[in-house]
Amino acid sequence: MAMSQAATEAAPNDLRVLDTRHHFHPFTDHGALNAKGGPRVIVRAEGVHLWDSDGRRLIDAMAGLWCVNVGYGRRELAEAAARQMEELPYYNTFFQTTHPPAAELGRVLAEVTPPGFAHVFFTNSGSEANDTVIRMVRRYFDLLGQPERSVILSRDNAYHGSTMGSASLGGLKTMHGQGGLPIPGIEHVMEPYWYKLGGDETPEEFGLTAARAVEERILALGPERVAAFIAEPIQGAGGVIVPPDTYWPEVARICREHGVLLVADEVICGFGRTGPWFGTEYYGLDPDLMPIAKGLSSGYLPIGGVMVHDRIAEVLVGRGGEFFHGFTYSGHPVACAVALENIRILREERIVERCAEHTVPYFQAKVRALADHPLVGEVRGAGMLATLQLAEDPETRKRFEPEGDVGALCRDRCFANGLVMRSVAESMVLSPPLVITRSEIDEVVEKARRSLDETLDTIARPGGLAGATSAGSG
């Protein structure tokens, strides 16, 4: 790893230097990072704002990584963690043991999730939740005497995490290209991404085409081999891909008809992100398993889980015997205490309901108004999720080549303007804390428009996009 010029010249206690020397970052091209003089250092946050080590204020339109639903700086969450640390900092939930935070969080999750989800298996992340899904689904069919039903269908461009199992469930070619993924028994079908793949079909027609791709694969494999279909209600990290209205009802019918379990990855959509508490409620779905994480603790501590529907729990929990699976920190008491406090805040302050009633319509209207910008081909979104699909020619849906550079350029302009907006290929993503106010939404949209203008100016200059960018994951 090359050391940057800035790194060798700066004071030895400079955090950027220390970080450059010692920290191997997730989803980061260190060559590109070093060329910039190291990472930005975020030191403080309050509400929807972040401060970096230069004292600059940024508005965080990504809620961290789609997770800080209640916003930053909620003292009650820190106090809940401190109280639990003093009372019982750690004990495990293996081998017939529990503790108050795990038992109480299980009950509260059964209350806030859709009817029928009385059981939760705790993990420490969304990735672990999805690895747990693979094992649960296969164990379930083993117990039913159908061990050959083991294939799990997922979608191109899905994101389900970074462990071997969850990255295999994911459909990102870049991830599969490193480390020999996917693992066997996982298959990917077309994503319901009309803007990119819809061709001459209307969104409604294309929604059915994408749903039927699920059925075609089930039939090609043989329904007796297909255990489950996993999908996010709305794909987040793939670029906020909101499926056409025709998609989900047809997929749900197909899964039911062929006896394929429906796994709704609620890691982003859960806890109010799409408007209702869960993305499955937004679409009226009746899933069998629901992985959760992110908004469960608003990101204040790592915790995830798999919600298990009663019809699955009846087999897995009721008559399954021992499930040889678990994590040292499954149901960690401090993480559970923070999740409990987070859900208490969400419920008592009616954050999800108030956001859906008052903030979502304003947010969606303001963001959709950016559709008139010459760089924007489409604005998609639901709830407090939105994306600006950039396009070289919005009339014909012609996309930029190479994919990603324009997004990285726009993302860098956003940072320069004090706005955190993530880029996924050429989609600019917004997923702010649910507590964002109208005037803060105005601030986001005004900075986004300025960043789009500056991106357009750069592209229009001689040399254009080439050379202007520092590509890489946003």
Ligand SMILES: *Cc1c(COP(=O)(O)O)cnc(C)c1O
């Ligand atoms: C972030 C994410 C995951 C992985 O969660 P981690 O906590 O990062 O392991 C899984 N599924 C979806 C939909 C996600 O967005």
